[in-house]
Amino acid sequence: QKEVEQNSGPLSVPEGAIASLNCTYSDRVSQSFFWYRQYSGKSPELIMSIYSNGDKEDGRFTAQLNKASQYVSLLIRDSQPSDSATYLCAVRRSGGGADGLTFGKGTHLIIQP
Amino acid sequence: DAMVIQNPRYQVTQFGKPVTLSCSQTLNHNVMYWYQQKSSQAPKLLFHYYDKDFNNEADTPDNFQSRRPNTSFCFLDIRSPGLGDAAMYLCATARNQGQAGGYFGAGTRLSVL
Secondary structure: OOOEEOOOOOEEEEOOOOEEEEEEEOOOOOOOEEEEEEOOOOOOEEEEEEOOOEEEEEOOEEEEEEOOOOEEEEEEOOOOHHHOEEEEEEEEOOOOOOOOEEEOOOEEEEEEO | OOOEEEEOOEEEEOOOOOEEEEEEEOOOOOEEEEEEEOOOOOOEEEEEEEOOEEEEOOOOOOOEEEEOOOOOEEEEEEOOOOHHHOEEEEEEEEOOOOOOOOEEOOOEEEEEO
16 A cells, blocks of 8 residues: 555644655655645645655745655745644655555644634 | 635535535646545555546555536535544645645545534
């Protein structure tokens, strides 16, 4: 069973600080990785995608990928109370006719004003 | 404007009473996915359509069926809902196979009484 693992939290971070969210995955051949933000009762919203080793920045968000360690992370700089949500890590499935995404259970992030 | 539209947003059904959830898309994407997300759990892929080709996940219960009458619409039928089927049902699309990640609908929250 190919899995995506995340610490469920809650992760509590003061407003203005950097929030760091981590994710590991088991399928070594995975190539595409995504971070979604999900507010309570809402559907997931894509905030970052990353395909190559290294860092990818978009505004206050930075995704980091290390395929050798099978590790993906998301950094949120200058955290705001509106960033409080559950963050889902997802890996695109591939091989053997597989399609779609495998998700982690998510990390619940709380930004303290 | 919403590009992946799910109806209804909230659905209440009785134990054992068939229910149908609807998803439509204005993106003209070839692939449509249905995910099930139970409380505090990861979204789980139930099945997907590539055009008219139906792809069922091995562990999707027989109680769940799907129809895609045309490119724009996809339906999820639950033939005999049980209490354990109460969840958020998420529809997503991708332009082609192997391109999952991005467009989710707002979801339908199903309650089973």
